[in-house]
Amino acid sequence: MEYFNITNQHLLIEVLQSWNGLSLEKLFRERWKAPKKLVHEWRMSKELMLNGNSVPWSTVLTEGDTISIPLLDDAEKENVKAADLGISILYEDDVLLVANKPAGMDTHPSQPGDANSLINGVAYHLQHTGQTCMIKHIHRLDKDTTGAVLFAKNRLIGSILDRMLEEREIKRTYLALVEGIIKNDQGEIKEKIGRDRHHATRRRVSPTGQTAVTHYRVLNRDSKKNLTFVSCTLESGRTHQIRVHFSHLQHPLAGDTLYGGRRTFPRQALHARKIEFTHPISEQKMTIEAPFIDSPEIFNVHLL
Incomplete structure (x- = not known):
């Protein structure tokens, strides 16, 4: 063992x-x-x-x-419908896994009976590989954001990972293409985020919102296309945080029409590139990277 x-x-x-x-x-x-x-x-x-x-x-x-x-109760309480959605598994062991979410897919069902979400595809993978365990997502990505999502396979690991996320012991790195040329090589966006009263799904910077801090680093600038390629890490995990913060800076994400971006791409150019954490059981340092999966490509041509 x-x-x-x-x-x-x-x-x-x-x-x-x-x-x-x-x-x-x-x-x-x-x-x-x-x-x-x-x-x-x-x-x-x-x-x-x-x-x-x-x-x-x-x-x-x-x-x-x-x-x-x-772990018998964990399996008995599992009720996620399995669906073959061709999900790529980036890392897996007996207690957790990391999947690469495609664009246009919710992390979990948005309504009863929906079986087209990432967790349904992961449930199929477990079923297909003969695993009778529960499955629980530890965090979420927006429907049109791609990249790494962490899952737990039992209640103990789920509770430990939930606590680690809350205590900021799980680090997630995102890559984004934003409109315009950001002059500073790195920076911090520290603006509270709340709901937009005039729009059901949109968020906005608000003095009465929840604390949100985004750190960014410029990786490349494309003056011809007027785009900046950035890497971001979050001190918080608010809904639409990166999208709201860069829109507030007047640099909305390319393709993000909800927050003022032009329809440069079929979706907002945001990818959860990497997830880092200490394994809750082995205590080994885990670093898992998610390759780009867009077709046609969005990011690769902008890499240094």
Whole structure:
């Protein structure tokens, strides 16, 4: 076993050296910060095992020990309809995966019965590969934004990743083409974002909105086409954040007609290029990149 795997609907985890001296209780409550309800459920069921035995939660862990966590309820509660949508899986192990979302596709169903979203395509991949597990998206991308989306395959990993996202321990890097030539090589956009009262789906910069910070770096400038190629990271994850912030700077994303951009491309030129995080179980540094998947291409001709 290499740190963890799934066997007979149990997640088997090998205790790492960095967990030496921790009790089961401290591993779940302090290291992983697992939800109290979930921990209580496992305590009551007495199905959680250490080296094949049911032990008190005060038991101290030693490197090489094996923790067995039951996952049957996760599979039973799964209710995502599978659909063959040709989704590309960028990374996968027994507890999580990263998929490359195409343009024109929601991250999850927008209405009951819809089966054309990314999560439906990921559910098909799991079904096709014989995996009977739940699937949960940790974050979302706009319908016409492409790129990396992180998914969890069980409730424990889902809760850990949710907390990591909230505590900004998951870094996402976006690439965008914006209209006009940005003079500064890098910058920070720090403007609150709220709903636009005059438009159902649009957001706007608003003093009463939610705090939002976008950091950007210029990668290239195309004076002939009057476009700037930028890399962005977010300190927050507000709806349409990058689109709203660059529109506010009078540099709307190319193709983003909702926020003042010209119809240069069939969609807004925004791609979630990279996702970085520490794996919740192995604690290894993960860096996963999503290749461009537009046809015809939007970004490649603007790369340095």
